[in-house]
Amino acid sequence: MSEVIRKATMARDASPLLSIVSTERKNEALHRMADSLLKHASSLIDANAADLARGRESGLSASLLDRLALNMKRIEAMAEGLRLIAGLPDPIGETLQRFSRPNGLNIEKVRVPLGVIGIVYEARPNVTVDAAGLCFKTGNTVVLRGGSAAMESNKRIVEILHEVLASLELPVGAVQLIESSDRASVDEMLRLNGLIDVLIPRGGASLIQNVVKNATVPVIETGAGICHTYIDQSARPDMARDIAINAKVQRPSVCNSMETLLVHADYAARELPALAAALRAQQVELRGCSRTLELIPDMKAASDEDWDTEYNDYILNVRVVDSLDEAMAHIREHGTKHSECIVTENDDNALRFLNEVDAAAVYHNASTRFTDGFEFGFGAEIGISTQKLHARGPMGLPELTSYKYKIAGSGQIRG
Incomplete structure (x- = not known):
């Protein structure tokens, strides 16, 4: 036996x-x-x-x-x-x-x-x-x-x-x-x-x-956790910085850490260089889309495979988008239905994101690192389900x- x-x-x-x-x-x-x-x-x-x-x-x-x-x-x-x-x-x-x-x-x-x-x-x-x-x-x-x-x-x-x-x-x-x-x-x-x-x-x-x-x-x-944070054009810079850093750096090896940062073009023009510098100060390697590279030329270019990679490491993809719809389309294509976040002061955009994004946990103005049985008050968790039958989430x-x-x-x- x-x-x-x-x-x-x-x-x-x-x-x-x-x-x-x-x-x-x-x-x-x-x-x-x-x-x-x-x-x-x-x-x-x-x-x-x-x-x-x-x-x-x-x-x-x-x-x-x-x-x-x-x-x-x-x-x-x-x-x-x-x-x-x-x-x-x-x-x-x-x-x-x-x-x-x-x-x-x-x-x-x-x-x-x-x-x-x-x-x-x-x-x-x-x-x-x-x-x-x-x-x-x-x-x-x-x-x-x-x-x-x-x-x-x-x-x-x-x-x-x-x-x-x-x-x-x-x-x-x-x-x-x-x-x-x-x-x-x-x-x-x-x-x-x-x-x-x-x-x-x-x-x-x-x-x-x-x-x-x-x-x-x-x-x-x-499921695997390819988690996104979308910074909308109305986001408060201090809140967006703190959430992005926490979602990536607090414990990058776990499934609810952020792998891709999506940034509205208007916000990116104003704040992305400073946010990128803050992330780099935390030893995060950044990989960006072509529009990101226009704002931060010394950033490494993101490959097609990068958007579908769960790094579990100090590596972060960055993409500039023109709208909430474009951000949600990216999440639909590359997300794993684990945890997704919007940082915004626009209540209508927040409500759309919470209602329309298909994931086990969707956040408004809070780090994805909270997708955790302990943090939800469950004492612990047996896992985070990304399927829809029987159980979902922590x-x-x-x-x-x-x-x-x-x-x-x-x-x-x-x-």
Whole structure:
């Protein structure tokens, strides 16, 4: 029996046990997990140091090393995420609808766990904690397959979580980590119908597309983030500067960071040179369209491929446009339906943008960096869905549930 089948079987066997655990016990476990992460922070940082050293040796980029790195602040944030999840209402057992039929049947629609969730993701150890916490709170067991770059960190995290589950006599099978770095382990997960109920990929475009195209298990697609910020002609320069810098620089390695800046021609003539200088001061490499190059001749020209590239790095495309319609047309052609922003003082333009741009999250005068389960008040997120079926945007607790109908009768039979 392969590691994947063995651990997926353990998760499946734990599923009915976890699904009936009370909210109080689940919340107690989540608080204990948070406490234990902090208690064992030193060993977790040591495990992460081994991953970082291996990453540097293998030539990982600075942005990928940043995604991989753990420090006390990030461990505290992971623990706080678990506490926030514990503080949120438990959706399991919630009655969504209740009605009676003329024949006397009483029908109730209630939330239930999805079952066994498989998650395939890359070099972000915080995903291990977020996923385990959200799945646990919703009564779902989880099979985690993280990237090899974070393997030592993920192993230590899961060891800590297992210790807590065992101490509370809760099913340790609820959280399983695939330790094999062989890509075949991912391919095996994609076809484990009957053991895994749903797959959620988190990572770059190639990982996500591999899962979407090859899985026979149902998939909730979390898409790549080619996110745009459009600065309208009426935008306040100080606000536009702050939003653009934050959207690109605050953490460029994540999917909700900005990859393309669209600037109205009137605004560009007045403010783009100063804005470009401010971005360059933050070590951002700028690549521009021909009209941008007329204003800033020493900028590198953007290629056709650049507009469709998720850099996850200190690189930013810049395009000058003549109107809101041209900006929205660019987003339709090159966006990934993740997060899009307009910076404007024109309420009509803001309303058009919010209503007409097709994305999971659309912003007026705020950075796209807020597309995040923690920032939305969900405690954490299992991923950011860019599809429209079942879930869209940051997926918190309700998105990790299905429902069933409970029907109570008094001997009715169908004629």
